Amino acid sequence: MAFRDRPDLIGMRFVRFHRDAKTTFDHLKGLLVPGSLPPDDPTGSLKQIDPTPGEPHPAPSASGAITLGDVARLAGVSPSTVSRVLNRPELVNAKTTEAVRAAIAETAYVPNLLAGGLASKRSRLVAAIVPTIANSIFTEAVEALTDRLEEAGYHVLLGLTGYPATREAKLVEAILSRRPEGVFLTGVNHAPETYRRLRAAGIPVVETWDITDNPIDVVIGFSHAAVGRAVATYLTDKGYRRLAMVWADDERAKIRRQGFLAALSEKGIGDVRTSMVPAPGNLQRGREGLARLLDEPGPSPQAVFCSSDALAQGVLAEAQARHLTIPGDLAVIGFGDLDLAAYTYPALTTVRIDRHAIGLKAAEAMLARIDGRQEVERTVDIGFRLIERAST
Amino acid sequence: MAFRDRPDLIGMRFVRFHRDAKTTFDHLKGLLVPGSLPPDDPTGSLKQIDPTPGEPHPAPSASGAITLGDVARLAGVSPSTVSRVLNRPELVNAKTTEAVRAAIAETAYVPNLLAGGLASKRSRLVAAIVPTIANSIFTEAVEALTDRLEEAGYHVLLGLTGYPATREAKLVEAILSRRPEGVFLTGVNHAPETYRRLRAAGIPVVETWDITDNPIDVVIGFSHAAVGRAVATYLTDKGYRRLAMVWADDERAKIRRQGFLAALSEKGIGDVRTSMVPAPGNLQRGREGLARLLDEPGPSPQAVFCSSDALAQGVLAEAQARHLTIPGDLAVIGFGDLDLAAYTYPALTTVRIDRHAIGLKAAEAMLARIDGRQEVERTVDIGFRLIERAST
DNA sequence: AGTGGAAATGAAAGCGCTTTCATCGCCCGG
């Protein structure tokens, strides 16, 4: 209470300005580029190799950075040999390899993958394009993708499209100029322009988090309509009749909702109220969503289906704030099976998606494609599982 | 109950194999490279420009992809002019620009930034190195960084070091070969090797999530010790005496803990039990942590300080499961002010960090450095705020 | 009409690698 007025408990902000020479790198231009020797060692061994006229190997790079040519001269071999040591060591004699490695260590050489990628036409880069990573269901897939590709010597370029994916088309265009060797996409609906560019790029494209019979290349996901139907069946089998939804209507949630409503109407349940909230769903919006539902006139629902676990958590919180017992007064079911779902109180019934598998399989599919392997599953349904817990 | 045995509610897995020609890209090698014409248009207008002997501009690229030279020939200008249109349009006559843009559109030209970066020594790449992004406190900073840098024409390379940051050194090494123009790092403690390489790279380096007087370059964060002290003061001022901790002891949490304990012992409170759990903290570990604390013999704590909100959420859940009233039986305070903290039941008292600001300021600092701007704040303490809610 | 200077463009030399192709020893079998 009075605490908010206690400035001593508030972290102090302090900021320092340094205006000395170390503050910018201007004075180091062309000197402290990657791999160069420390400035306090102007007589480093490299400099002592005087590139006399007739010297067979390349002169030191003009820019001052250590290049593969510098390493080659120090090791007394040709640049091609250094390149081989780095990329195809099995082609090089053990003694030579050793000499080259010593030269690399001595010069603190850092290869330039921009140059390497240009020459070899292999960027060893993969783009991951997702709506958001902030407390999102996508992060685990991106993390699995990154980890697996890292092992294989690839790096991941992160592209964030926002929710809804308004920036996707421009992002894909921009990122293709990096010549990625693969693209990880979220969802299966993309701008026509995006399709064109991606097909023209001729690289593996993995669409995820949904399923389609007509993928650009590979799709790894599951049927959102089937999720909706499964939840409908589950809730009606449990005897719930007055149903409602708290829903953040992103593209894929929309399909879950349609599946849910279609299955319900087959069972003669037609009056399902939906409390729509903006995507992405979070705890706050879940609370607000349920509040709106309960404050409206009409019979109160027996069960609420939420488009995400985050929303469901909010629904749980709001229900508790209103002293409703769960599932007695209100049953709640979420979607996603976030880590927390098993540990909310009461534990949350939800739909589990193997998010890690999506990222991992995407990585494997890309690597297989890049290897030119013939048999790649084009449509992978990783399925889902309804996890029953205490909230229903 | 019986539901787990209802296979019809379980998402079916299905997998299809396609073995037709479209399954791999082998047959397209050198054809469908980025920017090439669609294969069903073999008489594309480009092909009709017969590169007769004496043709002043470059012949079509051997690899088949559309290059800047192809665009130049079609537009009837030199490659340098096309390059200018793309990078410094203010230097080019309006009519010429128009002709070049038309040629770019017609050829669906996609610039090659590997080549551009090599020639200009500007990769327009920034590396973001964080322990994890899976439901983590770091994602918002990475997202803000990515968004801001995207605007400026940069892309972000994502590097995941794991928890603890065992892979950081190797990751930094690998990623420097991409010649990033800046590096975003988590924490202020790094391997000596990492320091060396980063300094040698001569690029802006922003360390985050902590503070130090001796940053590699720029540090943007806050004092974890001060957080610990502030929480200690707050809890004791509220009258709590029997205190405990549920703690995931990562590098920075360790410092918060020390600050907390030091401030308490100054107040004569020395017997603070800590329930340690593995990092990263999550809801499950929070529950387990509190359970261990309560099941041990001895007086039960009046208040628990958790190293993260995720953990605090678990503590809340476990307390509820045990029918403890909060804060009457047990007060709970977290750290991080995740979105959900305001909406748990009861709402969680916690410490707010402006995560978004960390990413944004990091981006701004890098861009300022890259621009060669002189005055860059080397040490930025973004502070923190203790947010009092219902759980204490 | 002539001229100076700015604006616009082109020529050419790389950026730092990879990769093909050629060359050079060297060992083994005949």
Added chain:
DNA sequence: CCGGGCGATGAAAGCGCTTTCATTTCCACT
């Protein structure tokens, strides 16, 4: 003792851009 073949290495030609520097063009003014 000689030729074939293989393992190991080097020479050189790019990869597709950017960026000086030089040249041409175009005006505004005298």
